[in-house]
Amino acid sequence: SSVDPTLRTGYHFRPPRNWINDPNGPLYYKDFYHLFYQYNPYGSVWGNIVWGHSISTDLINWKALTPAIYPSKPFDIFGCWSGSATILPGDKPAILYTGIDTQKRQVQNIAFPANLSDPYLREWVKPDYNPVMPPETGLNSSSFRDPTTAWYNPNGHWTLIIGNKRDADNRGMALLYRSKDFVKWVRAKHPLHSAKNSGMWECPDFYPVALRGKLGLDTSVIGAGVKHVLKMSLDLTRYDYYTLGKYDDNLDKYVPQNTSLDNHSGLRYDYGNFYASKTFYDPVKLRRILWGWANESDTPKVDSDKGWAGIQLIPRTIWLHRNGRQLLQWPIEEFDTLRHKHVSVANKLAPAGGLFEVKDIQSNQADVEITFDIPNLDKAEDFDRSYIGNAQAFCGKNTAETKGGVGPFGLYVLASSDLEERTAVFFKIFKNGNKHVVLMCNDPTRSTKREDIYKPTFAGFVDVDLSKAKRISLRTLIDNSVVESFGARGKTCITSRVYPAVAIGKDAHLFVFNNGAEDVKVSELNAWEIRKPEMNQEIIY
Numbered sequence: 349s350s351v352d353p354t355l356r357t358g359y360h361f362r363p364p365r366n367w368i369n370d371p372n373g374p375l376y377y378k379d380f381y382h383l384f385y386q387y388n389p390y391g392s393v394w395g396n397i398v399w400g401h402s403i404s405t406d407l408i409n410w411k412a413l414t415p416a417i418y419p420s421k422p423f424d425i426f427g428c429w430s431g432s433a434t435i436l437p438g439d440k441p442a443i444l445y446t447g448i449d450t451q452k453r454q455v456q457n458i459a460f461p462a463n464l465s466d467p468y469l470r471e472w473v474k475p476d477y478n479p480v481m482p483p484e485t486g487l488n489s490s491s492f493r494d495p496t497t498a499w500y501n502p503n504g505h506w507t508l509i510i511g512n513k514r515d516a517d518n519r520g521m522a523l524l525y526r527s528k529d530f531v532k533w534v535r536a537k538h539p540l541h542s543a544k545n546s547g548m549w550e551c552p553d554f555y556p557v558a559l560r561g562k563l564g565l566d567t568s569v570i571g572a573g574v575k576h577v578l579k580m581s582l583d584l585t586r587y588d589y590y591t592l593g594k595y596d597d598n599l600d601k602y603v604p605q606n607t608s609l610d611n612h613s614g615l616r617y618d619y620g621n622f623y624a625s626k627t628f629y630d631p632v633k634l635r636r637i638l639w640g641w642a643n644e645s646d647t648p649k650v651d652s653d654k655g656w657a658g659i660q661l662i663p664r665t666i667w668l669h670r671n672g673r674q675l676l677q678w679p680i681e682e683f684d685t686l687r688h689k690h691v692s693v694a695n696k697l698a699p700a701g702g703l704f705e706v707k708d709i710q711s712n713q714a715d716v717e718i719t720f721d722i723p724n725l726d727k728a729e730d731f732d733r734s735y736i737g738n739a740q741a742f743c744g745k746n747t748a749e750t751k752g753g754v755g756p757f758g759l760y761v762l763a764s765s766d767l768e769e770r771t772a773v774f775f776k777i778f779k780n781g782n783k784h785v786v787l788m789c790n791d792p793t794r795s796t797k798r799e800d801i802y803k804p805t806f807a808g809f810v811d812v813d814l815s816k817a818k819r820i821s822l823r824t825l826i827d828n829s830v831v832e833s834f835g836a837r838g839k840t841c842i843t844s845r846v847y848p849a850v851a852i853g854k855d856a857h858l859f860v861f862n863n864g865a866e867d868v869k870v871s872e873l874n875a876w877e878i879r880k881p882e883m884n885q886e887i888i889y
C-alpha cells in the first residue's frame with residue numbers, strides 16, 4: 349500500500365517535489381539566508397545530483413530558485429556533491445564542492461557568484477582552472493569529498509578539511525588543505541584528525557564555540573575562550589558524531605578532550621534519523637545554526653511512487669553547555685512565529701499506569717513543550733553498566749508499554765484514538781548508586797498499522813543531575829510524518845520518521861502517558877498548532 353500524500357511534511361524544509369539529501373553551503377548574504385541542498389531534479393530516489401537552492405529572510409519561509417550548481421564541465425559532469433560556503437573578505441561568497449569528473453573521480457571545485465549585486469545569488473561561475481583540489485597520488489579518489497567552510501589561520505592561510513578514508517586500515521580522516529589565495533590549495537602532510545576503523549568520514553564540519561553563553565562564533569575565531577567542535581558523518585553507521593576539543597593553530601592539529609571517536613563512540617547531535625549535517629555562522633543574530641537531513645524510513649519503491657523523499661530538519665541554534673561536556677541545541681527562535689492555536693495544562697498528575705489526552709488542538713502539526721516533576725525516585729530500577737553505549741538496544745527491548753519503576757513516561761504523538769497507532773517519546777530513570785541516570789527513547793514500533801515499514805527505535809542518555817531538581821523537560825515538534833524531540837532543553841535530541849495509516853490529519857491525537865510504578869506530575873504543558881509557512885511553492889527564475 350502507498351503512503352497517504354497528506355503525510356508529507358508542512359513546515360520542514362523541502363523542495364516542491366523529488367529527492368533531497370545533504371544540506372549544502374548554508375550562508376547569509378545581503379539580507380537573505382541561502383540554503384543549497386543535494387537534489388535530484390528528475391526523480392525521488394538518489395541520482396543526477398545538483399545543488400538545489402532556496403532563499404529566506406527568516407529560515408522558516410522559503411522561496412525556491414533554480415539549481416545553483418549543476419553538472420556542466422569535465423570536472424563535475426557526473427554530479428555536484430556536497431560542499432560548503434566561505435564568505436571571503438569584502439563580503440564575497442565562495443563555494444567549494446565535490447565534483448564527480450569524467451573519470452568518475454571525486455575532485456574539489458570552486459564556484460563564485462556571477463553577479464555580486466544579485467542578493468539571490470542565482471548564477472554561479474565555475475572557473476576553468478578547476479578542480480582546485482584533485483585527488484593526488486596515494487589518495488583514494490572514491491573517498492575524497494565534502495570540503496568544509498574554510499577558516500583563516502593567523503599564519504596567513506585559509507584552511508579547510510575534506511572527508512577521507514585510508515583504505516589500507518579503514519582509517520577515517522579529515523584531510524587538511526591550505527591556501528593563501530583561496531585558489532591554489534596544498535595538502536598538509538598530516539590530517540587535522542583521524543580515527544582508526546571509523547571508515548569514510550562524510551560531510552566533516554569544524555568550528556569554534558564560546559566557553560560561555562549562547563552566542564555563536566565566526567568560523568575563523570581561534571584562541572583562548574573557545575573550544576572547537578569536529579563533527580563527521582560516519583558512512584559505516586549512518587549517524588553524525590562530534591567531539592569537543594582544542595585546535596592548535598600552530599601545529600594545525602585538533603585534539604579531542606574527554607571525547608573520542610573510538611568504536612564510533614563520539615557525542616551525537618541527534619540519536620535518530622539525522623545525517624550529513626552542517627553548521628554556519630549567522631552574522632545577523634550572532635549565532636551558529638545547525639542544519640541536518642532526515643531521509644524517509646519507507647522503501648525506495650514507495651519514494652518513487654509518491655514523488656518526494658527527504659527533508660531538512662528545523663534549523664537549530666547550537667552552543668556549548670556551561671559544563672563544557674556537550675553542545676546544546678534548540679529550534680531557532682523564528683520557528684515560534686508559526687505557533688498558532690494554544691492549549692496548556694498545569695499541575696496535572698500522570699498517575700502510575702495512567703494516561704490523559706491533550707485536547708482542543710489538532711496535533712498532527714504541533715509543537716509541544718512539557719515539564720515532568722518526579723516526586724519520588726525510590727522505585728527507580730537499578731542501572732546496569734552494560735546499558736552504556738547500548739541505549740538503543742535497551743529501548744528496542746523495553747518499549748513504551750513495558751512496565752517500569754520510574755518511567756517510561758512521556759508523550760504518545762500521532763496516536764489513533766484507540767492507541768493502536770502511536771509514536772512514543774519517553775524518559776526512563778534508573779538508580780546508579782546514589783545518583784540517577786536518565787534515558788530518552790523514541791519508540792515507533794506502533795507508529796503505523798502498515799506493514800513493511802522500517803521502524804527503528806532510537807535512544808540516548810540525558811546528562812542531567814536529578815539531585816538538584818527532580819524534573820525533566822521535553823519539547824517535541826510533530827509534522828505529519830516527523831517527530832523531532834529535544835530532551836532537557838536540548839541536551840539529547842531524537843528525530844524519527846513515521847507513516848501512520850490512521851493517525852493522520854484530524855485523526856491524530858496527543859496523549860501524556862506513564863507506564864511506570866511511580867506517579868509523575870506534569871507541572872506545565874504548552875502545545876500549539878503550527879501554521880504552514882511558505883515552503884518553496886514556485887520556482888523564481
Ligand code: DQQ
Nearest residue numbers: 386429430493550551624
Ligand atoms: N552525500 C553526498 C556526498 C556525501 C553524502 C552525495 C552524504 O557528497 O558524502 O549526495 O550523505
